[in-house]
Amino acid sequence: MRNSTRFGLILLGLTLLVITLIDVTRDRQVDWTRTYNQYDKIPYGLFVTRSELPTILDKRPISNFTNTSYPFIKTFLKGKEASSVVYVVDRFTEGKEVVDELLNYVGRGGEVFISSNVIPYRLLDTLGIKQDYYYEQDPSVLLDFEDRPFSLSNGKKAFYKDLEYPGLFYDLDSSTVRIIGSFEAGKNKQKYPNFIEAKYHKGRFIFHLEPLMFTNYYMLQSDNYQYGATALKLLSRKEVYWYDAWNNNEKEARTPLRFLLLNDGLRQGWYILLFALILLLLFKSKREQAAVKVVLPEPNLSKEFAKTIASMYFENGTPGNLGQKKIEYFLYDLRTQFQLDIQQLEEPDFVPQLAMKSGVSVDICRNLIRILIANRNNKSMTDKGLLALNELIEDFKHKANML
Numbered sequence: 498m499r500n501s502t503r504f505g506l507i508l509l510g511l512t513l514l515v516i517t518l519i520d521v522t523r524d525r526q527v528d529w530t531r532t533y534n535q536y537d538k539i540p541y542g543l544f545v546t547r548s549e550l551p552t553i554l555d556k557r558p559i560s561n562f563t564n565t566s567y568p569f570i571k572t573f574l575k576g577k578e579a580s581s582v583v584y585v586v587d588r589f590t591e592g593k594e595v596v597d598e599l600l601n602y603v604g605r606g607g608e609v610f611i612s613s614n615v616i617p618y619r620l621l622d623t624l625g626i627k628q629d630y631y632y633e634q635d636p637s638v639l640l641d642f643e644d645r646p647f648s649l650s651n652g653k654k655a656f657y658k659d660l661e662y663p664g665l666f667y668d669l670d671s672s673t674v675r676i677i678g679s680f681e682a683g684k685n686k687q688k689y690p691n692f693i694e695a696k697y698h699k700g701r702f703i704f705h706l707e708p709l710m711f712t713n714y715y716m717l718q719s720d721n722y723q724y725g726a727t728a729l730k731l732l733s734r735k736e737v738y739w740y741d742a743w744n745n746n747e748k749e750a751r752t753p754l755r756f757l758l759l760n761d762g763l764r765q766g767w768y769i770l771l772f773a774l775i776l777l778l779l780f781k782s783k784r785e786q787a788a789v790k791v792v793l794p795e796p797n798l799s800k801e802f803a804k805t806i807a808s809m810y811f812e813n814g815t816p817g818n819l820g821q822k823k824i825e826y827f828l829y830d831l832r833t834q835f836q837l838d839i840q841q842l843e844e845p846d847f848v849p850q851l852a853m854k855s856g857v858s859v860d861i862c863r864n865l866i867r868i869l870i871a872n873r874n875n876k877s878m879t880d881k882g883l884l885a886l887n888e889l890i891e892d893f894k895h896k897a898n899m900l
Contacts, residue, residue: 533587533708534743540714543585546725547739549716553726554737561741567594574598578606578700581734585708586742589613596620603700608734612705614664624695624702627668631682631689647710647724649678649692655724657710664706665689677703677731692728703731816883817876823883824869827890834899843870855897865893 528539535547550559562573574582582602589611591599596619603609621628645663648654663680669690678692691706705728715721828839835854841847852862872878872886893899 588615604698606699
């Protein structure tokens with residue numbers, strides 16, 4: 498590989514390394530964007546709520562749906578009247594056709610839960626409900642936003658901050674609308690409903706005007722979690738469908754190449770360019786690389802050598818000669834492995850030393866040394882005796898872990 502190419506690759510690697518170090522070590526600010534995204538772990542994402550939803554709803558089946566277009570909703574809601582449909586969004590601004598389809602779905606017995614800062618006028622008007630926002634009119638009353646109390650009809654209460662202008666419902670028909678939750682405001686601590694149930698033919702709508710309450714920031718606080726969990730437990734159907742607005746769009750929007758990847762032609766061109774660059778690098782590196790001579794390792798002929806020597810001894814040697822060499826090689830192994838003085842082979846203390854260092858019993862060692870001494874100079878050994886000697890030596894090696 499040429500020096501210029503090598504230098505270019507090194508420079509590219511250093512550049513990527515510097516970019517990675519800068520990205521890892523830079524000071525990351527907390528993202529307070531109100532995404533209402535079930536995959537976001539930032540303060541105002543819905544990761545905690547969506548993760549805890551199976552536990553809150555006692556392991557009921559929960560599925561995501563990602564499309565709210567009229568053709569999809571019309572087909573999707575058919576046959577699901579025994580289910581609950583859940584929206585937790587910043588602004589629920591669906592058009593007339595989708596609203597009418599939701600009304601038809603609830604009219605057939607379905608259940609729709611909507612937590613949003615804005616609910617379509619057509620939907621509320623059909624149900625005889627009006628929506629507004631609370632603004633403090635008395636300048637002498639400055640409500641502490643850190644301690645704004647929200648309560649449910651069952652007595653559970655939680656305090657939320659950053660809810661400066663909470664939404665509220667008014668002019669409610671008590672025959673079809675039930676107040677589930679409210680908040681206190683004003684000098685007289687008046688209660689304003691912000692959480693209601695509206696019956697419609699065979700089904701019902703559940704409207705909640707503060708989706709911020711279901712975000713990670715609040716759900717990680719004990720009292721706020723109880724409030725949110727209690728609100729979600731109102732879902733009464735056996736199966737739940739959760740609207741996921743970010744399933745596809747978020748992954749595309751977060752890449753700097755989104756403009757290329759969103760266009761079919763540009764995306765294909767981008768992939769072809771990457772593939773061509775990889776091929777160029779592969780072929781260029783192969784052409785510039787010097788030929789390397791293949792050096793084969795020396796063959797191991799130990800086995801063939803042993804066979805040759807064995808054949809020679811078998812044809813021309815004598816059992817006595819083989820036995821003597823077998824004994825000498827074995828004594829050499831004893832000397833090197835157990836540091837024994839072979840010159841003292843016939844001394845009385847040699848056998849106990851061998852037994853102690855080898856871990857073999859004294860009787861076996863005594864019998865072995867006796868046979869070795871008897872056959873060390875025996876040139877008239879028979880084939881049968883040679884086999885017995887070899888078996889005795891191999892058995893000792895096995896017991897002493899010399900193999």
